[in-house]
Amino acid sequence: MQQADQCFTSVPAALHPLLERNLARVESALASMQALPEELHAQLARVLVGSDYVAEQLQRHPDWLAELISSGDLQQAYADSTYAERLQARLSTITDEKELHRQLRLFRQREMVRLIWRDLNRLTDMRGTTRELSRLADACIDRTLDWLYEQACQRWGVPHSRPDANGLRHPQRMVVLGMGKLGADELNLSSDIDLIFSFPANGETDGERKNLDNQDFFIRLGQKLIQALDNLTVDGFVFRVDMRLRPFGSAGPLACSFAAMESYYQDQGRDWERYAMIKARVVAGDKVAGAELTQLLRPFVYRKYIDFxxxxxxxxxxxxxxxxxxxxxxxxxxxxxxxxxxxxxxxxxxxxxxxxxxxxxxxxxxxxxxxxxxxxxxxxxxxxxxxxxxxxxxxxxxxxxxxxxxxxxxxxxPADEEGRARLAFAQGYADWNALADALxxxxxxxxxxxxxxxAPSEESEAQDDDLRTEWLALWQGMMDDESAQAFLAEQGYGQPQVALKALQDLKGLRTVQMLQQVALERLEAVLPALLEQAGQCDNPEVTLGRVLVLVQAVLRRSAYFVLLAENPAALKQLVRLCSASAWFAEQLSRQPVLLDELIDPRTLYSPPDLSALRTELRQQLLRIPEDDIEQLMETLRYFKHAHMLKVAASDITGVLPLMKVSDYLTWLAEAVLEAVLEIAWRNLTEKHGTPQRSPGIPCDPDFIIVGYGKVGGIELSYGSDLDLVFLHDAAANLETDGDRPIANSVFFNRLGQRIIHILNTFTPSGILYEVDMRLRPSGNSGLLVSSLSAFREYQEKDAWTWEHQALVRARVVAGSPALAERFEQERRAILSKPREVEQLRTEVAEMRAKMREHLGSKPLPEDAPSVFNLKQDRGGIVDIEFMVQYLVLRHAADLPELLRWTDNIRILDSIEAAGLLTSDEAELLREAYKAYRAAGHRLTLQNLSGVLGEEEMREYREGVAAIWQRLLGA
Incomplete structure (x- = not known):
């Protein structure tokens, strides 16, 4: 004891009796050592004050202290594999189950002494302790299971699956899921371990005398494993085992197949089981099969939708x-x-x-x-x-x-004075009061x-209970119609009879009548706030109608009501935006999953740029297996719809001006097209290999998507289709380099088909984009994908003037940068050809006349008000576009700077700079073009066609028509 006297110097006097008792217990351990190293006196004191368990173990095993010190194990962390390797060495020669139990307990107790020493002396941090404890448990479970499995197979035979389609039977091993803190690598110093036993498939063993069903085999094996770990013997226990988290709890079988596991959680899994499954981890047994089981159960834990x-x-x-x-x-x-x-x-x-x-x-x-x-x-x-x-x-x-x-x-x-004092000292506090204050x-x-x-949100708690009660009384039919209308009028509804009928119609729906109690409670939790907010809008009845369409759309998915109840700010955003836009309300009704996008106004009103869009989409797609085309398509659609919603919110509230709205919508399309091309390319090259640019030189990918029209001109709107042309630049007489080679031309044609399939296919989330390919060489009768040389030849020899007009707004939106540069050179060469002016003027004017005749406003009855079609009528959008294209085609041979841009506004800037229009004319065309497009955006957001009253925009229309008359005649 003399060498331990120094231990008292670091311990408060009140704890000296406790330290003295535990020092007496480890007297033999200390006596076996020549001298306790100086630096360990304070460490030993802290451990003996903090842990009677360590004192007991060192009393029972006096040699452990010297061995732990000399080995250096007290001072260093273990690698993840150390426990498993050391335990395997202990168990490798054991043939007796009783000796297995003994060695497991001795191993665990020795390591617990080490872990407690390191934890109390802060030789490791909390995460280090919990991770090592988890690795200790993993090793004990896995190595014990391996030992017991071999014994069980010798006794009852090896379990096999039933024959597969080829008549083969596959050997089966158990999968052990660690739940709770073990699963999360967060095991504490004296935690039980929550386990679930499973096996891949039903079948039977191949025993010599008697076959067992696989389930019977694995139940027996599981019982053996629990006994080896949990039974209390003269040597103690290894880990207390809790199996109550398995399907059906204590009433369920101890081990069940993957199919039974999947069926249980899919049909009967409860919320608390989802919560528990978050931490599930394969800790022992067949790790490959365990990964398969984890994937099977993932949809139960993590819902595809936002689950509030x-x-x-x-x-x-x-x-x-x-x-x-x-x-x-x-x-x-x-x-x-x-x-x-x-x-x-x-x-x-x-x-x-x-x-x-x-x-x-x-x-x-x-x-x-x-x-x-x-x-x-x-x-x-x-x-x-x-x-x-x-x-x-x-x-x-x-x-x-x-x-x-x-x-x-x-x-x-602890409630006793000594217990409190020892805990405070072990945690590094001067006394219990200091520790209690920190706690x-x-x-x-x-x-x-x-x-x-x-907890319930403050805004929800602050809501006026009396007002909420009145709203619910109205909804539940407890008010007569007269009282209900009077109440609605008080709450801001100018046509209370309309609002009341809308509510009564919803209440009368069979879907509402058949709602389960929990769904009805969720609806009634959010309905008063929705009704109140709608009443505060400028168009309350219209807003209410739009909101109730959304309510009807999500009646069977009541988690969305919880989302709105939990996020009053999101509810206000929803009502505000539905009030301003019928289109917005319709999109949400079709895709309620997008409600999640309303929650954070930082992202709702801060659209990212093209680079950020690309990065975000790439990160989302990386989370999905490359061969899961269906899920990739759904992710693309959600991404597109979510960002369309964000730009609409910014547009509606005036956060983004018109030009930025179109920029953002165009960037969104580009990001999606780039991803679609990458998916289609990967899918085809995995099957057929890479097409060859020249013998031995693969394409990379020597394919481009050219955008025309609005996407080419960076002027996309809501619901715009995409005018696209596909080009490649690979050798026509070569083929792909895969195991199933096909000709380059066939490969690229299939690539184009695959891209259109991904964009056009109708999925539960709708389509991605409508695609129009009629601007490709020879239109609908031409090849889906052309080579760049064929494209050039067609443009030089066979293209109509209107096709050259379209080329003014063409640009590459996805694909090979090198080929994109070559395409731009060809585009410039084609557009820079000298043209006969009168012929050009005639062809442009005639094409415009045909379009106006077929697409413009038709004559109306005398008593009907005249209208103005923003796009097609005289003085409208297409007139401006045709004039811009005419001037580019007429002057590009002498003024190549006209070909720099593909959007009308910047081309008009170039035309003005070149002196082809006066400043007043160019400014009028720019302002008219922006005004028309802004009006078009507003009409789209209200689900209205692009038609205004005849008197609207009159000044712009007449100005545009006058410039048309000067440039192109009647």
Missing amino acids: SAFESLRDMKAMINREVRRKGLDQNVKLGAGGIREVEFIAQAFQLIRGGRDAELQQRELLKILPLLPDKVGMPEEAVAELTEAYTFLRNVEHGIQAIADKQTQEL DRYRATVSRHFADVI
């Missing part, structure tokens, strides 16, 4: 835990009490359940990997994440300090953030 019902489920779970805390008096429990570990876990996992289906980065198990993602993913303040991380780390350290005392699974703070601060911080995320 998770808030409600977690709130219910927390309420249940709170009732248990009160009933059992667990206020001093650092895990379950207010502001405890569980609340931090709920915060992170709420967002995982809500958004994990759409964002694979959130599909992680460890809490401290999820928290740092929340500022970017859900807008949680960085400060909040820092506070939660610090609080969680502190609480887990305290939990370890509690459990280190006696290796008991408890999170209860109170951290728990208050967690409670505050938990309330912000999980």
